[in-house]
Amino acid sequence: MRTGYSVETVRAAERALMAELPEGTLMQRAAAGLAAACADLLGRVYGARVALLVGSGDNGGDALYAGARLARRGAGVTAVLLAPDRAHTGGLRALRAAGGRAVTGAQGGVRAVERADLVVDGIVGIGGKGGLRPEAQELVRAAEGALVVAVDLPSGIDADTGEVRGAAVRADATVTFGTYKPGLLVDPAREHAGALRLVDIGLGPWLPAAPDIEALQHADVAGLLPRPEAESDKYRRGVVGIVAGSARYPGAAVLAVAGALAGGAGAVRYAGPAADAVIARFPETLVTTGPPSKAGRVQAWVVGPGLGDGAEAERALADVLESDVPALVDADGLRLLDPATVRARTAETVLTPHAGEAAALLGLAREEVESARVEAVRALAARFGVTALLKGSTTLVATPATPLRVNPTGTPWLATAGSGDVLSGLTGSLLATGLPGRDAASVGAYLHGLAARRLGAAPITSVAVAERLREVWRDVSNG
Structure with a gap:
């Protein structure tokens, strides 16, 4: 599992570790890892041209010491000093002693960057807020033909939230130290980070047990997948109920059932007006045209995809929310949702909005949700007392009292009609097997994204x- 910690937590851990080490040790560890990553990207260090974009903080110092290591291996290294009076003194001295040079001013800096094979972004550290200043923007534009490596995080992104509030570096790779920062794992900042490389600098013992953010990996998901036992039958494995579709949108019901049948539950019940379409495509489905409460026993409900917004849809949603089993609400169900009803439920509730639906639930503009996704999903979880899954190229899962989870398998190609219906059915099925809402949502998003990736970079x-x-599912299970 990848874990990440906030800027405040990282800084506290660094202070505690530095108190136990000789001065400068932590920066040398970071610089060694950064230099190794740069060497790997270059392939051949001797004769390569490297430009360091050096700000006034410790990231600039890391870049200078890494540049000194590359210079000693025969690279031609030029440091472009954006704040010459505040550049790291020891790092600059080490670079010059190794044969590197330093320039100031836009003209010399742009020329050095344009000639570089690799550019190291050490402009702003993890505490930076807002976009890049004009001089830095000019240097970053000049780096378009080179490989760009960000030190700890791309300059211009918010380390805690993943927000990008102006011009920011787009790196081919980011070398981060000690632990991942939340912004490296969350869009829109994740798109700026490129490939991630974590360098262990010894922070582990000083970091809290509970991180601020988690990203599941294959082994984590494999450990959560439900598996039938020898005495299992379809009812012991769990039954998921699907309340979806309408005369206008029968396909939503079919897609939700398709996802549910692949989600580990022993049986799928469908209650709604699209029964004929469902049974024609999936004859194993147990169908009824009556209200959900009359469909038979279920261990979890999925309600909302393609449901419509009429009185019948309202009655179906109310029927599901009055039940005492977990319920996942999506799509039209979210638009009909009464917050007080959700908060009053004793059984677990999972909400799965996209940015537009989340904005409506929170009373915000869609753009506000898209630019501050971490804040939005946490607000949903807290306001409704639920597990909230915010869809997107990085899907986020939040509860009121646990670390935020980010799904690493998503792809922009999932922005297609009906994909959310499949995710709802899949996640609801996992709920029915007994997984808690947070785990069901996380595993569902992981498998859903992985399935889309297997289809390739095409529609x-x-x-x-x-x-x-x-x-x-099989591949994850088998490791």
């Missing part, structure tokens, strides 16, 4: 995603 269909779920 995909939601049906194709559902059909790949069994394959990725």
